[in-house]
Amino acid sequence: EDQVTQSPEALRLQEGESSSLNCSYTVSGLRGLFWYRQDPGKGPEFLFTLYSAGEEKEKERLKATLTKKESFLHITAPKPEDSATYLCAVQGYNTDKLIFGTGTRLQVFP
Amino acid sequence: DADVTQTPRNRITKTGKRIMLECSQTKGHDRMYWYRQDPGLGLRLIYYSFDVKDINKGEISDGYSVSRQAQAKFSLSLESAIPNQTALYFCATSEGFEQYFGPGTRLTVT
Numbered sequence: 167e168d169q170v171t172q173s174p175e176a177l178r179l180q181e182g183e184s185s186s187l188n189c190s191y192t193v194s195g196l197r198g199l200f201w202y203r204q205d206p207g208k209g210p211e212f213l214f215t216l217y218s219a220g221e222e223k224e225k226e227r228l229k230a231t232l233t234k235k236e237s238f239l240h241i242t243a244p245k246p247e248d249s250a251t252y253l254c255a256v257q258g259y260n261t262d263k264l265i266f267g268t269g270t271r272l273q274v275f276p
Numbered sequence: 277d278a279d280v281t282q283t284p285r286n287r288i289t290k291t292g293k294r295i296m297l298e299c300s301q302t303k304g305h306d307r308m309y310w311y312r313q314d315p316g317l318g319l320r321l322i323y324y325s326f327d328v329k330d331i332n333k334g335e336i337s338d339g340y341s342v343s344r345q346a347q348a349k350f351s352l353s354l355e356s357a358i359p360n361q362t363a364l365y366f367c368a369t370s371e372g373f374e375q376y377f378g379p380g381t382r383l384t385v386t
Binding site (some may be wrong): 197198200207208209210211212215219225255257262263264266267268269 | 291318321324326334335366368382
C-alpha cells in the first residue's frame with residue numbers, strides 16, 4: 167500500500183534559522199513526488215514536482231531533494247511569511263491518485 | 277480571477293439534509309477531483325473525473341455522489357448529511373501530474 171509519512175508534525179524556527187522537513191514514502195514505482203504549501207483556511211498551493219532520485223528543485227528559500235525512500239524540503243534563512251503547513255504527496259505508476267501526508271506545520275518567529 | 281472557484285465557502289447544515297458543493301475552473305483542465313481534509317488525517321480523495329463521461333470513486337466515496345456537468349464544472353453532493361462529514365472540502369484540477377486546488381468549502385453538519 168502506498169504511504170507517506172511527514173516529520174516533524176510541527177516545527178518552530180527563529181527567523182534566519184535554516185532547517186529541513188522530511189517526507190518518507192513507500193510506493194510501488196514512483197511516478198512523482200509533490201510538495202505543496204497550505205496557509206490556514208486556504209487550498210494547497212503547488213510548489214515542486216520531483217520525478218527521480220537525485221533530482222533537486224529550488225524556489226526562493228526552498229529547496230526540495232529526492233532519494234529512493236524520502237524527500238527533504240530545505241528552508242534556508244526562513245522568514246515569518248514562510249509560516250504555513252507543508253504537504254508532501256506521491257503518485258505511483260499503477261494509480262491515478264495522489265497519496266498525501268498529514269503535513270508539517272512550520273512557524274517562523276521574528 | 278481565481279482559476280478554481282468553490283461555492284459556497286462556508287456552510288452549516290443539519291443532519292439528514294441534502295447539500296451540494298460546486299466547483300468551477302477556468303484552467304481548461306480535463307481532470308477534476310474532490311478531497312476532504314480533516315485534522316490529523318490529511319487530504320483524502322472522494323471522487324475524481326478525467327472527462328465529462330468518466331467518474332471514479334476515491335478512497336472515501338461512501339455517502340457522497342458527484343456530477344460532472346461540463347469540462348469546467350464538477351459538483352459534490354451529500355445526499356443525507358451526517359455530523360462526521362464535517363470537514364474542509366477541496367476541489368482540484370490537473371492537466372498533467374500536478375494538481376491545482378480551489379480555496380475550499382468549510383462544511384459543518386450539526
